[in-house]
Amino acid sequence: MVQRWVLDEIIDPFGAKVVVDRAPDGTVREARFDLAGLPRVDALLTGHPVAEVPSLVERLCGVCPAAHHLAGIRALESLSGGVALPTAADLSRRLLHHASAIATHAVRAVTTSRDDAVTLRRFAKEVTVAVGSPGHFPATAVPGGVAVPVDAEARDRCLTLVPAALAAAVRIAERTLPVPGPVDAFTGADVALIDEKGRPDLLGTRLRAVAADGRVVIDAAAAAEWDRLVAEAVPGDPAPRPYLLALGPERGRYRVGPVAQLRIGGLGTPQAAALQADWSRRGGHAAAARTVVTVHSVEAIAALLARPELLDRRVRIDPPDRTGPGVGIGWVDGPRGLLVHRYQVAADGRVSSATVLTPTAQNEYWLAQLLRRAIDTGHDPGHPAGESGRGQTGPIVELEDAIREADPCLPCSSAPVGAMGLVVEETVPDAPYDPPDQVPDPSGGQ
Amino acid sequence: MCVSVPSRIVRITPGVLPMGDVRVGDREVSCCLAYVPEAQVGDFVLVQNGFAIDLLDPESAALSLSAFAELGVLDAPEDL
Numbered sequence: 001m002v003q004r005w006v007l008d009e010i011i012d013p014f015g016a017k018v019v020v021d022r023a024p025d026g027t028v029r030e031a032r033f034d035l036a037g038l039p040r041v042d043a044l045l046t047g048h049p050v051a052e053v054p055s056l057v058e059r060l061c062g063v064c065p066a067a068h069h070l071a072g073i074r075a076l077e078s079l080s081g082g083v084a085l086p087t088a089a090d091l092s093r094r095l096l097h098h099a100s101a102i103a104t105h106a107v108r109a110v111t112t113s114r115d116d117a118v119t120l121r122r123f124a125k126e127v128t129v130a131v132g133s134p135g136h137f138p139a140t141a142v143p144g145g146v147a148v149p150v151d152a153e154a155r156d157r158c159l160t161l162v163p164a165a166l167a168a169a170v171r172i173a174e175r176t177l178p179v180p181g182p183v184d185a186f187t188g189a190d191v192a193l194i195d196e197k198g199r200p201d202l203l204g205t206r207l208r209a210v211a212a213d214g215r216v217v218i219d220a221a222a223a224a225e226w227d228r229l230v231a232e233a234v235p236g237d238p239a240p241r242p243y244l245l246a247l248g249p250e251r252g253r254y255r256v257g258p259v260a261q262l263r264i265g266g267l268g269t270p271q272a273a274a275l276q277a278d279w280s281r282r283g284g285h286a287a288a289a290r291t292v293v294t295v296h297s298v299e300a301i302a303a304l305l306a307r308p309e310l311l312d313r314r315v316r317i318d319p320p321d322r323t324g325p326g327v328g329i330g331w332v333d334g335p336r337g338l339l340v341h342r343y344q345v346a347a348d349g350r351v352s353s354a355t356v357l358t359p360t361a362q363n364e365y366w367l368a369q370l371l372r373r374a375i376d377t378g379h380d381p382g383h384p385a386g387e388s389g390r391g392q393t394g395p396i397v398e399l400e401d402a403i404r405e406a407d408p409c410l411p412c413s414s415a416p417v418g419a420m421g422l423v424v425e426e427t428v429p430d431a432p433y434d435p436p437d438q439v440p441d442p443s444g445g446q
Numbered sequence: 447m448c449v450s451v452p453s454r455i456v457r458i459t460p461g462v463l464p465m466g467d468v469r470v471g472d473r474e475v476s477c478c479l480a481y482v483p484e485a486q487v488g489d490f491v492l493v494q495n496g497f498a499i500d501l502l503d504p505e506s507a508a509l510s511l512s513a514f515a516e517l518g519v520l521d522a523p524e525d526l
Contacts, residue, residue: 038447038448038449039447039449040447041447041449041517044517044518044519045517048516055513056513056516056517057447059509059510059513059514060447060449060450060513060514060517061447061448061449061450062448062449062450062492062494062499062500062510063448063450063494063499064448107481135502135503135506136492136500136501136502136506137506137509137510356447358447358448360447360448361447409447409448410448410494411478411481411494411496411497411499412496412497414481419463421496
């Protein structure tokens with residue numbers, strides 16, 4: 001039964017698996033990260049009232065509930081023809097989103113900078129509480145705005161924590177930037193959201209795509225254009241290999257996430273912008289990119305908290321009462337990159353088809369390139385099929401580095417070196433070619 | 447998509463990488479508790495691919511399990 005299989009996969013204690021596909025001569029044809037533990041839930045959403053879908057999806061995920069929460073609400077608003085949010089509501093949503101990015105990225109620093117990581121997590125928690133999301137699952141956004149206004153006392157509590165949080169974020173970035181990382185040899189494009197000035201914006205309404213050679217493929221597209229921007233090469237698959245339609249299935253491969261966010265434009269906050277320039281000079285790997293984005297998010301929160309409109313009591317408008325038929329598309333640039341919710345809705349207000357395109361699915365090709373490179377550089381794992389790589393040194397560490405770089409949405413991505421519980425599985429090479437016995441051609445030749 | 451399942455801790459094995467046995471649906475599975483050092487037996491945790499990633503209060507766990515049941519990937523919880 002499919003549903004049971006899904007559940008068994010997602011509770012598998014050590015599900016992180018790299019599959020190495022070999023040619024008959026033993027050379028590696030492809031290495032890829034097995035996404036079986038990250039099933040597509042799109043089909044499960046069909047038939048549900050569209051208004052319930054955002055909360056269903058965020059409850060299923062749990063790792064990035066804020067990103068799903070905001071993308072889902074944006075998709076509902078898109079279905080209503082778009083909503084001009086009250087300023088206070090936009091500011092509150094941005095606070096939630098940046099705090100979520102900080103909380104996610106700070107986990108990476110726990111092993112190297114424990115006190116700073118804890119400072120950042122506490123700061124992020126205080127901000128999410130201030131915008132009405134005290135629990136693990138956010139309750140901030142509602143269609144047309146946010147559920148509750150921010151009060152001055154909560155705002156002030158957050159403001160008092162800003163200096164320590166910014167200092168912690170900068171310390172982590174300055175420690176991380178000089179550490180060498182994988183060489184960035186990605187041949188695809190970078191895709192991220194931007195603001196009206198073309199700067200990276202985690203809650204932007206426009207999308208930019210920049211090719212590896214720096215050419216701008218998409219300048220500033222709106223979410224409503226999504227169907228003309230990106231297609232899945234293997235629709236509905238956990239590894240759908242999406243691509244930019246402008247470049248086609250091969251050349252149009254792309255990645256999302258902090259590296260893409262830093263490569264598509266200059267950050268709009270001063271300390272992060274200076275660190276971004278340093279990051280670019282050093283070659284730009286993902287671990288450092290995450291720390292730069294963290295600094296940016298702390299600075300962004302400081303600026304948002306300083307806006308007097310944040311305390312406005314008008315935080316919601318009634319969106320037009322239109323739940324179908326039609327298509328609603330919502331996106332955010334989450335901690336791991338672009339997340340897209342697309343709901344197609346029938347006349348009865350129920351979902352006729354849904355697509356939840358995650359950063360992990362979009363980055364699967366990038367991760368495959370990184371894994372292939374880790375093996376090609378002489379670190380072939382060489383384990384027999386199914387043998388656990390745990391406890392091995394060298395090759396497993398290289399493969400772990402590749403996984404940390406692309407950062408698939410699995411807890412193992414944050415595991416300490418050597419503790420990822422990675423399993424390497426090799427496909428059985430094709431048997432040597434054994435020509436069939438010669439059979440007389442009934443046509444007599446030709 | 448990443449999927450995490452609310453589960454109740456029934457046993458904890460301390461260590462450098464503390465492990466726990468959690469009940470999810472009608473099964474008990476082992477998971478790593480390194481990210482939730484404050485977890486106690488009886489607590490609800492969100493489990494994803496063998497790691498408990500956060501604590502949940504019982505009300506929130508019930509809401510999540512209801513979402514799983516509604517989507518048909520998990521039987522409705524009986525012990526909440």
